[in-house]
Amino acid sequence: MSMLLAMVIVCSSTGYEDLVQAAELIGSPAFRQMEAVLPKLGERTWLEQRRQIVAKADKAMALLRSGLQKPVMDPHPVPRLDTPYPELVNFRTLSRLLCYEADVRIADGNPNASADAIADGFSLASAVLNTGGDLHTVTAEQIYDRTFACLERIKWQLTPKDLDTVSSALKTPTPSILITKIDGICKGAVETAKQIADDPDKELAFMGFKEADFAPEVLATWRALKIEDRRTRVTEYAKALASAEDRCSRILSLSEALWLESLNVISEESGPEIPGATNLWNPTSIFPSFPKLIAELNTRIRLARLECSVLRYRWVTGALPATLTQASPSETRNPQTNKDFNYELRGKRYSLWVPSFHGKARVSMTGVILEDG
Amino acid sequence: MITLLVLNLLLQQDSTSQLRSVIGTPTGRNGYEEYINAAIELQKPEFEDAYRLVLKSPPGADTFLSSRIKAANVGLKAKSMILAGNAKPVARPGIADLKTVFPEMAYLRMVSRYFAVLVCKEFSEGRYVEAGDSILASLVYSQNVSHAGVVLNYLVGTAGLGNVLQSIDEYLNLVPLSTWKKIVKYCDDALATKEFVDVIKRELAISRVSVEQFFNQPDLVMSMEDMSQEDKDLLDRVKALTPQQKQLMVQSVRASMDSALTKLQDVFSKNESGWPEGMAMIENDRWQHKDPLAYFLSSVLEPSFSNVAIMAVRNRAQLRVLRLHGLIQSYRWERGVLPKSLKDLPRQDAVTDPLGNGEFQYTLQGDTYDLFSKGHSATGPIGLVYKRPAGKGEDVMPPEQSPSYLANGLGTP
Numbered sequence: 112m113s114m115l116l117a118m119v120i121v122c123s124s125t126g127y128e129d130l131v132q133a134a135e136l137i138g139s140p141a142f143r144q145m146e147a148v149l150p151k152l153g154e155r156t157w158l159e160q161r162r163q164i165v166a167k168a169d170k171a172m173a174l175l176r177s178g179l180q181k182p183v184m185d186p187h188p189v190p191r192l193d194t195p196y197p198e199l200v201n202f203r204t205l206s207r208l209l210c211y212e213a214d215v216r217i218a219d220g221n222p223n224a225s226a227d228a229i230a231d232g233f234s235l236a237s238a239v240l241n242t243g244g245d246l247h248t249v250t251a252e253q254i255y256d257r258t259f260a261c262l263e264r265i266k267w268q269l270t271p272k273d274l275d276t277v278s279s280a281l282k283t284p285t286p287s288i289l290i291t292k293i294d295g296i297c298k299g300a301v302e303t304a305k306q307i308a309d310d311p312d313k314e315l316a317f318m319g320f321k322e323a324d325f326a327p328e329v330l331a332t333w334r335a336l337k338i339e340d341r342r343t344r345v346t347e348y349a350k351a352l353a354s355a356e357d358r359c360s361r362i363l364s365l366s367e368a369l370w371l372e373s374l375n376v377i378s379e380e381s382g383p384e385i386p387g388a389t390n391l392w393n394p395t396s397i398f399p400s401f402p403k404l405i406a407e408l409n410t411r412i413r414l415a416r417l418e419c420s421v422l423r424y425r426w427v428t429g430a431l432p433a434t435l436t437q438a439s440p441s442e443t444r445n446p447q448t449n450k451d452f453n454y455e456l457r458g459k460r461y462s463l464w465v466p467s468f469h470g471k472a473r474v475s476m477t478g479v480i481l482e483d484g
Numbered sequence: 485m486i487t488l489l490v491l492n493l494l495l496q497q498d499s500t501s502q503l504r505s506v507i508g509t510p511t512g513r514n515g516y517e518e519y520i521n522a523a524i525e526l527q528k529p530e531f532e533d534a535y536r537l538v539l540k541s542p543p544g545a546d547t548f549l550s551s552r553i554k555a556a557n558v559g560l561k562a563k564s565m566i567l568a569g570n571a572k573p574v575a576r577p578g579i580a581d582l583k584t585v586f587p588e589m590a591y592l593r594m595v596s597r598y599f600a601v602l603v604c605k606e607f608s609e610g611r612y613v614e615a616g617d618s619i620l621a622s623l624v625y626s627q628n629v630s631h632a633g634v635v636l637n638y639l640v641g642t643a644g645l646g647n648v649l650q651s652i653d654e655y656l657n658l659v660p661l662s663t664w665k666k667i668v669k670y671c672d673d674a675l676a677t678k679e680f681v682d683v684i685k686r687e688l689a690i691s692r693v694s695v696e697q698f699f700n701q702p703d704l705v706m707s708m709e710d711m712s713q714e715d716k717d718l719l720d721r722v723k724a725l726t727p728q729q730k731q732l733m734v735q736s737v738r739a740s741m742d743s744a745l746t747k748l749q750d751v752f753s754k755n756e757s758g759w760p761e762g763m764a765m766i767e768n769d770r771w772q773h774k775d776p777l778a779y780f781l782s783s784v785l786e787p788s789f790s791n792v793a794i795m796a797v798r799n800r801a802q803l804r805v806l807r808l809h810g811l812i813q814s815y816r817w818e819r820g821v822l823p824k825s826l827k828d829l830p831r832q833d834a835v836t837d838p839l840g841n842g843e844f845q846y847t848l849q850g851d852t853y854d855l856f857s858k859g860h861s862a863t864g865p866i867g868l869v870y871k872r873p874a875g876k877g878e879d880v881m882p883p884e885q886s887p888s889y890l891a892n893g894l895g896t897p
Contacts, residue, residue: 152819152820152821153819153820153821154819155818155819156818157818157819157820158661158817158818158819158820159818214820217660218660218661218817218818219613219660219661219662220612220613220615220616220660220661220662220663221610221612221613222610222612222658223610264820267657268657268658270607270608270609270610271549271608272609272610273610426549426608427546427548427549427550428543428544428545428546428548428549429541429542429543429544429545429548429549430543430544430548460852
């Protein structure tokens with residue numbers, strides 16, 4: 112078993128195992144070197160070298176696709192704060208490979224394969240988002256970013272069937288995923304706290320913390336406590352965390368429009384801390400940032416689905432729709448603002464966006480903030 | 485032009501019989517026979533019904549794509565016929581003299597239109613390589629039709645080229661890299677030859693034969709619907725001529741045609757930007773005829789040199805624009821971005837625009853671009869899709885001198 116596989120608790124019959132194996136295949140130094148020297152946009156061998164790297168990665172791509180066909184579950188039942196996720200870096204590489212593949216296939220006149228690669232990119236992002244904790248979420252966002260950019264680049268070249276393929280892979284994360292994720296993070300924090308309570312020096316060292324990271328008096332206070340007292344404080348910490356989690360879950364069960372405002376209230380409250388170790392991470396600090404991130408992803412996913420509808424309409428009728436309603440009667444309203452998505456037709460081009468959260472700029476599918484005007 | 489004159493003589497037959505009469509006895513070696521078979525295929529009522537729906541489904545209609553898919557499916561046999569035809573030498577059979585009729589022209593134009601719907605279907609189904617092959621087949625077809633016979637062929641082929649280029653313009657970003665490479669190669673080959681000169685020569689050769697025929701059967705020309713009273717009076721004169729007078733007249737007109745043939749070789753050996761004026765000068769030579777009847781015959785029987793030259797330079801400019809699109813799009817596929825300027829392209833020979841006496845005009849606009857030739861004063865700017873500006877593309881230059889008989893109302897140049 113390879114290093115990477117050995118570090119992940121392999122859980123048979125879950126797609127995560129296949130994804131990790133795929134990640135392992137493209138994690139070799141030789142492969143990394145090959146990707147490191149890939150030509151940039153505009154260079155003469157841009158396509159050719161992408162073609163070569165895609166050909167080299169065919170086994171990894173097959174494993175990735177096999178994994179995406181299965182349920183993908185985090186193999187760590189209760190991840191700790193220091194649980195390593197070495198595979199996440201390679202998941203990002205896999206998403207880049209999918210984009211290379213999309214570019215190569217479309218240049219070869221095979222838009223179906225190109226759309227499949229983009230759809231796989233979105234499925235990979237979704238799978239990563241639906242597993243693990245904050246690291247997975249950040250990784251998923253990066254995979255989404257890359258795949259949205261790829262879709263933006265070749266969206267005009269996709270056929271109606273391809274647009275349907277891509278659209279069906281664009282699934283907005285549900286609040287239950289967020290709740291599960293927050294629950295996992297809280298459990299991980301409590302688990303870590305328990306370990307630190309039992310043996311603070313060993314655990315902190317294992318997590319890579321140095322004494323200098325803490326105020327000496329804080330660490331001294333913590334060390335001076337009896338183990339029973341430390342455990343009691345951790346139990347109190349777990350209760351407080353569960354209470355915050357409960358409030359957060361109730362907010363997330365509300366409509367999306369109410370998420371952000373409500374979660375900001377939680378972030379303004381001081382969350383529970385591991386007593387005596389105040390510099391240790393407080394999971395409630397991410398309660399508002401997660402829904403913000405997911406809310407923005409939801410918007411971009413909805414915009415991407417609308418892009419597919421608009422371009423599909425163009426194929427069917429030979430012209431871009433005059434209004435969004437023509438292209439997608441049921442998806443024109445942004446549930447976060449209860450206003451219609453903005454669509455502007457300009458000759459043979461169009462713009463599709465929403466005002467940014469502060470209302471002074473525009474957010475498109477690619478997340479690019481466009482200047483006003 | 486004689487071919488236009490005889491269009492009025494189309495027999496009152498059904499279209500399929502008319503088309504079959506073009507082939508006569510098939511040889512199996514002439515691609516034109518396959519083209520006619522394709523045209524016959526597209527005369528079937530099922531295709532006509534399907535194409536009628538295409539015409540009723542312009543961009544914006546709910547049935548835009550579905551109508552095109554249906555028409556493309558119904559006429560699918562025509563594609564294989566065109567491919568078979570493209571693989572053989574192509575020559576319009578049976579062109580002999582003034583009496584030759586060309587019933588196939590409108591139907592050959594329909595073949596080009598069919599390819600437009602076929603390409604739409606193939607692209608919409610994600611079969612981009614096949615769609616690219618169809619584009620290329622349509623390009624070869626239109627050029628083959630252009631060069632298969634006389635000027636009328638050239639007109640129809642040019643119209644077909646317009647259909648192909650319109651399709652390419654619509655699906656510019658979808659055409660795959662492999663197709664662009666083939667298109668660039670095809671344009672290179674096509675631009676290396678001047679087959680349209682052979683078309684003009686062929687037309688002149690038939691005109692040469694037809695001069696004598698005209699004197700024997702002047703009523704053929706009399707059947708022109710738009711003939712003026714003065715022209716009819718002139719033709720009455722023909723009937724009154726003695727055989728010796730007729731022979732002298734034939735010699736005079738033929739000498740004029742021979743002179744035109746020599747001069748046009750010289751014109752086409754020079755830079756393209758000078759072709760329309762050079763050809764107009766050859767037309768001016770008709771005014772050297774001292775006899776109004778000789779002038780009349782030259783103007784009726786010879787091709788409209790300047791218009792053919794304008795069409796030729798336009799076609800060549802469009803092929804150059806197409807080749808340049810091919811190089812730009814290949815650059816985009818291979819490097820992931822459009823070139824910032826034409827200087828970035830690997831083939832600088834393709835950047836020069838002999839008609840516009842400079843470089844092609846390229847403007848990058850985000851993820852799209854504009855590309856055109858500045859064109860000629862007679863054409864205006866020429867892009868992949870050509871729209872003739874008002875007042876352009878007809879007469880190249882006014883006559884510098886007019887024979888006195890024009891002022892007297894004899895003949896209509």
